[in-house]
């Protein structure tokens with residue numbers, strides 16, 4: 001089994017720092033961070049904050065952390081902020097790309113230094129030296145601060161939580177490409193994740209939801225880098241078709257206390 005932080009250099013100037021979380025009943029959820037190797041290097045999200053993870057050390061196998069110019073925080077959920085403050089220390093010139101809401105959410109636990117923040121809303125762009133990176137609102141999200149990244153110079157998209165999929169094994173969760181998974185399983189897992197991460201979608205008009213997918217679909221990314229999926233390359237149309245079914249998918253209900261107690265009883269000595 002591949003350990004945490006597999007380093008996958010993909011073809012579109014993107015490195016993947018591939019990690020995962022085992023979620024009881026769901027499977028192995030990929031938890032990725034990325035490096036966009038722009039002239040001004042951009043780290044996108046900073047992984048889990050578990051005690052045995054060392055995000056900066058993992059990053060150092062891909063790039064000198066001191067060279068990082070931007071830390072694009074797609075949203076301040078805890079599976080995206082684990083290495084944030086250690087990286088701010090290791091990358092003294094880096095600034096955190098986030099939104100007003102993102103900075104506000106962070107301030108509830110540990111405020112970001114104001115001189116290290118760069119506020120960017122969906123539709124606005126970041127000049128990263130040799131390319132312009134444009135923020136966009138992914139069609140599915142679980143946090144109002146969410147801003148994904150479009151790199152028009154390579155035709156890639158970094159979609160934050162959107163397009164995630166818990167997979168049957170840790171190896172698949174950290175695979176080089178989502179093509180390694182059985183494609184029927186992958187589609188089912190993408191739908192399941194959509195209902196877990198964006199339960200609001202069941203209240204959405206399917207036609208309006210389809211319209212919200214159109215701008216990204218028209219962009220026709222050659223690769224989709226989700227924080228919760230192995231890289232999705234090749235024909236992106238199938239991914240969008242899968243997501244179109246999300247408003248009609250069965251709502252997710254998590255285990256309740258009775259289920260937890262049943263689970264705990266399995267661990268009790270006979």
Ligand SMILES: [Fe+2]
Pocket residue numbers: 075077142143161
């Ligand atoms: Fe999230």
Ligand SMILES: [Fe+2]
Pocket residue numbers: 077079080161227228
């Ligand atoms: Fe997430």
